[in-house]
Amino acid sequence: MAGRPNVLFLMTDHTNATATAPGSACLTPNLDALAAEGHRFARCHTTNAICSPARASLMTGTYPSTHGMWDCTHTQRREWVNVHEGLTYWSQILQRGGYANGYFGKWHVEQTNRLESFGWEESNPKGSCRLERLVGTEVSVPRQGYRDYLLCAAGDDSAGPVHHPAFDAGMDFIRRHAHGERPFCCFISTTEPHDPYVPPKSFYDLYDQDRIPLSPTLRDELRGKPEVLRRMQAVWKGLGERDWRRMTAAYWAVISFIDAEIGRVLALLRDLGIDRETVVVFTSDHGDMLGGHGLVAKGIGTSYEEVYNIPLILRLPGLTGGCEDGHTMTSLVDIGPTLLDVTGCPPLPVCHGRSLMPVLQGKADPGDWRDAYAEFFGQRFVYTQRLVWHGDWKYVFSPGGVDELYNLAEDPHELRNLAEEPACRTVLEAMCRRMWARMKAIGDESLYNTHYATLRTAPVGPLDAP
Numbered sequence: 001m002a003g004r005p006n007v008l009f010l011m012t013d014h015t016n017a018t019a020t021a022p023g024s025a026c027l028t029p030n031l032d033a034l035a036a037e038g039h040r041f042a043r044c045h046t047t048n049a050i051c052s053p054a055r056a057s058l059m060t061g062t063y064p065s066t067h068g069m070w071d072c073t074h075t076q077r078r079e080w081v082n083v084h085e086g087l088t089y090w091s092q093i094l095q096r097g098g099y100a101n102g103y104f105g106k107w108h109v110e111q112t113n114r115l116e117s118f119g120w121e122e123s124n125p126k127g128s129c130r131l132e133r134l135v136g137t138e139v140s141v142p143r144q145g146y147r148d149y150l151l152c153a154a155g156d157d158s159a160g161p162v163h164h165p166a167f168d169a170g171m172d173f174i175r176r177h178a179h180g181e182r183p184f185c186c187f188i189s190t191t192e193p194h195d196p197y198v199p200p201k202s203f204y205d206l207y208d209q210d211r212i213p214l215s216p217t218l219r220d221e222l223r224g225k226p227e228v229l230r231r232m233q234a235v236w237k238g239l240g241e242r243d244w245r246r247m248t249a250a251y252w253a254v255i256s257f258i259d260a261e262i263g264r265v266l267a268l269l270r271d272l273g274i275d276r277e278t279v280v281v282f283t284s285d286h287g288d289m290l291g292g293h294g295l296v297a298k299g300i301g302t303s304y305e306e307v308y309n310i311p312l313i314l315r316l317p318g319l320t321g322g323c324e325d326g327h328t329m330t331s332l333v334d335i336g337p338t339l340l341d342v343t344g345c346p347p348l349p350v351c352h353g354r355s356l357m358p359v360l361q362g363k364a365d366p367g368d369w370r371d372a373y374a375e376f377f378g379q380r381f382v383y384t385q386r387l388v389w390h391g392d393w394k395y396v397f398s399p400g401g402v403d404e405l406y407n408l409a410e411d412p413h414e415l416r417n418l419a420e421e422p423a424c425r426t427v428l429e430a431m432c433r434r435m436w437a438r439m440k441a442i443g444d445e446s447l448y449n450t451h452y453a454t455l456r457t458a459p460v461g462p463l464d465a466p
Contacts, residue, residue: 004343005317006278007094007185008174008265011058012258013051013106013194014298016287017042017309019255022324025213026252027206030263031282031313038280038315039323039360044330045372045389046286049298049307050379052081054285054332055109059089059118061336061351063375065444070377073111083110088349090336091119091185097345100182102173105166105189120187122173126165128191129257131155131198139243139250143235150196151243151296152250157200166190167261171268178272183343188265192254193288195297199253203260207252212245215291217413222293224417226401228301228383233294244291251290279342280315281335293414300381303396303404304414308374308387316342319360328359329372329389352442373438386447388435395419395431399450399457405431429460436465 019026021042022035047057048064056062056069060083064070068084075081095101096119103120106127107113115123133153140150155162170188177184222229262282269275289295292306312330315321333353340347341355358364376385378400386397392409405419405428418424439448440462448462 004098004183006178006183006274007099007339007343008269008278008280009185009187009339010262010265010280010282011105011187011189012255012284013191014286014288015193015255015284015311016290016306017044017311018306019252020311027256028259030259030266031311034262034266034280034282034315035313035322035324037321038313038319039321039325041312041314041328041330042324042326043328043372043389044283044310044312045308045332045374046284046310047332047374048376049286049302049374051106051108051285052110053375053377055107056083058283058285058332058335059083059091059109060087061090061333061348061353062087063333063352063373063442063444064377065375065439065446066350066352066442069110071379073108075380078111081111086350089118090340090348091187093119093340093345093348094185094343095119095121097343098182099343100177100180100184101187102170102177102184103187103189104169104173105187106191107189124166124169126169127189129162129164131157131162131200133198134201137201137204137246139239139246141236141238152195152197152247154201154204154250154253155198157202161202162200162257163264164190164192164258164261167265171265174265174268174272178274190258192258193251195288197247197250197254199250199257203253203257204250206256207249209242209245209249212248214241214244214248215293217293217415218244218291220293220415224402224420225293225404226301226398228381228401229293229295232300236294236296247296248290251288277317279317279339280313281339282311282313283332283335284310285332286310300378300383301385301398301401303376303385303387303398305408305412314338314356314360316360325359327366328356328364328369330356330359330369331372331374371434373435375444384447386435386439386444388431388438390431390434393427393431395428395435397432397435397458399455403428403459425459429464432459433465436460436462440465 102122137154372389374387396404
């Protein structure tokens with residue numbers, strides 16, 4: 001196994017790409033340093049804007065319509081939702097290839113929670129760093145008949161510096177395997193910054209709340225958008241600007257805390273002398289609306305970049321660093337194939353993604369990386385959506401609501417839905433054909449075969465797919 005790189009995989013929850021992008025007001029010095037040594041993809045997308053479907057896509061390289069985890073593991077009857085047993089995980093291939101694998105923190109991929117079945121020889125489920133909330137810092141929302149919903153608070157760290165248990169466990173694994181006979185893959189996964197956002201107060205205090213910018217779409221009236229969004233927006237109508245700023249500060253502060261933990265593990269690689277022989281990946285399962293269009297968190301109908309555009313940084317041994325890639329469109333399904341490629345392992349036998357190595361090596365045709373795709377199954381509301389990105393355009397098929405079409409170059413905040421504009425009809429139909437073509441390619445037969453009388457609602461039907 002001499003010469004084969006180690007792998008350090010760092011994954012957060014609920015982190016949108018703008019929080020960690022260059023120039024962001026969110027303080028992430030360690031991720032910035034990692035990006036300066038690697039390749040940051042500004043146009044990476046999740047395959048699904050909730051945890052389990054996205055994480056299952058990451059692990060299997062397939063979309064939810066194939067892997068079967070269409071909702072979160074705890075939200076449906078066990079027999080209704082799980083990953084198809086016939087699929088292979090890239091971690092299993094790494095293990096067969098001689099890698100020592102350890103997974104630490106939030107799993108949330110499938111129902112059994114027996115990670116040893118999926119190639120992880122060591123695991124620890126502690127994915128959260130829970131702190132006592134400081135009275136007077138909370139933002140919560142009441143609603144009749146529901147529990148009060150806590151959105152954020154500052155966490156008590158008066159006893160001293162706080163460290164995340166998933167990072168502690170992962171760092172212990174690295175120390176024990178740094179100079180072993182086998183290369184290692186260490187996966188560190190956090191629940192943070194999932195709501196409620198409760199950062200250590202020392203990180204919360206890094207932010208001047210009076211200077212926190214609000215989302216430019218906070219007061220969006222949602223004209224031309226699905227009705228379900230107006231119903232969700234109404235839940236938060238009692239929040240004032242001070243509340244939104246406090247939430248944003250808390251969200252950024254949690255990310256800054258995780259960034260500090262990332263700094264710890266990167267420093268460990270350097271101290272052990274293995275940083276230049278270790279692949280490092282940073283990404284998230286999906287983003288967070290954080291006030292975008294007046295919405296919180298993620299979920300039903302939130303087809304916007306705040307939740308679908310996620311960070312992705314790759315640092316590979318021997319790779320020229322400092323690439324800020326604003327053109328390549330990629331997705332969670334591409335990460336597994338990339339890792340198998342760089343480690344010299346066989347590819348996934350069933351896979352919708354592809355290796356990013358040609359892009360990283362500067363050998364890719366940019367025209368081959370202009371598209372992305374995602375699926376959504378509405379969680380407990382079963383509100384189906386399909387999303388297609390091509391160049392500057394984005395199309396959202398919402399057969400139970402309102403289709404949406406945006407030019408992200410001209411309208412990056414997705415304020416003006418162009419789906420009903422006669423001048424955009426040709427683009428709308430072309431994007432819809434791209435959607436059908438992708439469905440056909442990945443075997444999403446449930447929607448692809450929608451020829452029944454009451455299901456013929458797309459701008460053009462699947463028979464028009466190229």
